[in-house]
Amino acid sequence: MSSPKWVQALSRLNVFGLLSDQFRFLTNLSSNRPAYFTRAVVLLVGPITFGISLHFHWRMESVGSLVGALGLIAGVFVSAFAVVFGLRVNIAARPTKVLERKSARLMDESALTLLAAGLLSGVDAMWLSVVSVSVPIDMVVSEIATAITVGLSSLVVVYFLLSIRRMHMLYTDTFLPFWKVQAAVHGPKPGRETSAAAVDARRNSAN
Known part of the structure; x- marks a missing residue:
């Protein structure tokens, strides 16, 4: 039995699937266990930042600058998603190399995290737009509206950090830094206490 047409139409507006998919990607890369x-x-x-804001009775005085900043951040996230998506298309659907599999996994998580961050930034900007219109001039924002803004904005910050970290891992795993290459080729460097040659050199220099 198929769903009614209005349900199918509303499903196009359902963004919780994106957040759910991104949440499932929060796993350990090596074991695939949930992080x-x-x-x-x-x-x-x-919820924690929402409660903190209510507890300390925070109230915003102006939201105009936040609306523009969050709108810009949302656009940056979506643009970054488009770049990662384009790179992901270049990888085969079923990569066989270990490096390609790991890169594909990181790209998938990075793309969804960037898209989720853009969604949350846009929702936060739209919420602040409504608050800005509804608050009279020379009036401060209510405690409830401020707490909702603090909760949404803190989640945007978390997703921003998640996005940056995943993009960093994607880059350093795809293009190994020179210190990782040196460690893989030459092995770990001996410590000051365990290297006999270094001890002798220090003794000779002291004499």
Whole structure:
């Protein structure tokens, strides 16, 4: 039995699927086990900051500058997603090399994280636009509206950090830094206490 047409039409507006898919990607790369700490941060940062704002009775005086900043951030996230998506298309659907599999995995998570961050930034900007219109001139924002803004904005910050970290891992795993290459070729460098040659050199220099 097919769903009614109005349900199918509304499904196009459902963005919770994106957040759910991104949440499932919060796993350990090597074991694919859930990253419980990161998932807990994503789930709890909004309610915790919302409660902190209410507890300390925070109230915003102006939201105009925040609307423009969050709108710009949302556009940056979506643009970055487009770049990662274009790179992902260049990788085969079923990569066989270990490096390609790991890069594809990081690209998938990076793309969804960037898209989710853009979504949350846009929602935050739209919410602040409504608040800005509804608050009379020379009046401060209510405590509830401020708390909602703090909760949404803190979640945007978390997703910003997640995006930056995933893009960093994607780059350094694809293009190994020189210190990782040296460690792989030459092995770890001996410490000051374990290197006999270094000890003798220090003794000779002291004499």
